Amino acid sequence: MKTILTGGAGFIGSHICRELLENGHKVLIIDDLSTGKEENIAPEAEFEKCDIRDAGALNKIFSSFKPDIINHHAAQIDVRVSAEDPAHDADINIAGSLNLLNLCAEHGVKKFVFASTCAVYGHASKLPTDEQTPQNPESPYGIAKLCVENYLRFFKSARGIDFASLRYSNVYGERQRIEKMTGIVAILCGNHKKGAKTTIFGDGEQTRDYVHCSDVAKANSICSEHLGAGGAGGIFNICTGKENSLNRIIDLLAEVSGKEVKTEKAARKSGDVDRIFLDNSLAGETLDWKPLISLKEGIEKTWKWARGN
Numbered sequence: 001m002k003t004i005l006t007g008g009a010g011f012i013g014s015h016i017c018r019e020l021l022e023n024g025h026k027v028l029i030i031d032d033l034s035t036g037k038e039e040n041i042a043p044e045a046e047f048e049k050c051d052i053r054d055a056g057a058l059n060k061i062f063s064s065f066k067p068d069i070i071n072h073h074a075a076q077i078d079v080r081v082s083a084e085d086p087a088h089d090a091d092i093n094i095a096g097s098l099n100l101l102n103l104c105a106e107h108g109v110k111k112f113v114f115a116s117t118c119a120v121y122g123h124a125s126k127l128p129t130d131e132q133t134p135q136n137p138e139s140p141y142g143i144a145k146l147c148v149e150n151y152l153r154f155f156k157s158a159r160g161i162d163f164a165s166l167r168y169s170n171v172y173g174e175r176q177r178i179e180k181m182t183g184i185v186a187i188l189c190g191n192h193k194k195g196a197k198t199t200i201f202g203d204g205e206q207t208r209d210y211v212h213c214s215d216v217a218k219a220n221s222i223c224s225e226h227l228g229a230g231g232a233g234g235i236f237n238i239c240t241g242k243e244n245s246l247n248r249i250i251d252l253l254a255e256v257s258g259k260e261v262k263t264e265k266a267a268r269k270s271g272d273v274d275r276i277f278l279d280n281s282l283a284g285e286t287l288d289w290k291p292l293i294s295l296k297e298g299i300e301k302t303w304k305w306a307r308g309n
């Protein structure tokens with residue numbers, strides 16, 4: 001299939017790109033390189049440096065590449081930035097997504113995979129959280145992702161575009177940026193490499209559902225094949241279904257690196273979720289997907305990568 005992959009120069013997108021290429025897809029990456037890196041782009045993929053807010057430029061790319069499916073990962077991903085400037089977040093994450101959906105309708109592209117997030121649940125009322133759990137996003141980032149899911153429903157019923165929205169839990173792994181406030185595993189590995197302390201907000205017992213990027217990439221390629229074969233789309237949690245504390249991550253990093261991980265404690269941030277882990281049964285039943293990388297294996301891979309970069 002011919003896939004337009006937005007955000008393919010970023011962390012998760014670069015893993016998806018390789019997975020799609022291995023499965024015989026022709027891939028064109030659209031990325032403005034605002035946080036993505038040119039070195040992340042697989043040489044076998046085509047690349048257009050383009051902002052998803054630029055509908056005219058996107059239209060030209062759709063016309064010449066003639067995609068069968070869109071895999072949309074480009075986004076403003078920083079929750080704090082979304083809180084400081086919700087309009088900026090909405091401009092990229094809502095209006096940019098709408099540009100892609102409008103062009104799908106104009107160019108007859110009938111399949112769309114979207115990178116959503118567990119942030120749509122907010123303080124989830126049910127653990128493990130399944131897709132039916134009420135969504136109460138607390139950040140503009142989560143609000144925008146949920147809003148796009150609603151547009152996807154509209155474009156499916158009004159324009160016949162089938163979609164899969166993949167609600168990721170906390171994704172970690174190789175190529176996640178270590179220089180900025182991104183995922184905690186990347187931050188820990190980056191500081192550990194320099195021998196610097198990582199600030200832990202609260203007692204470290206807060207839990208998350210950490211899923212390795214290679215499992216997420218596989219979920220995307222399975223999902224593309226599934227939609228391509230006429231399978232029904234929908235909304236799927238992509239996660240491990242297991243909760244692990246930050247202290248457990250720190251212990252595992254110490255174990256795989258063979259040295260103590262330096263940390264310092266700070267007051268818990270108000271509004272931080274204590275516990276979240278998601279139910280992945282629906283992705284298992286519908287897509288026949290399950291995560292394969294254990295937390296220890298994933299942290300070992302991430303540490304090896306961080307050490308060499």
Ligand SMILES: NC(=O)c1ccc[n+]([C@@H]2O[C@H](COP(=O)([O-])OP(=O)(O)OC[C@H]3O[C@@H](n4cnc5c(N)ncnc54)[C@H](O)[C@@H]3O)[C@@H](O)[C@H]2O)c1
Binds near residue numbers: 076077115117167
């Ligand atoms: N990392 C996680 O734990 C996680 C969890 C849930 C959902 N997601 C979603 O997965 C996707 C990928 O996230 P990531 O962690 O790989 O982040 P990332 O920052 O590494 O990737 C995002 C990519 O989008 C590009 N981009 C940003 N704004 C753009 C624009 N206006 N036009 C074109 N390209 C633009 C960036 O240059 C970057 O390459 C995002 O949609 C994010 O919301 C990530």
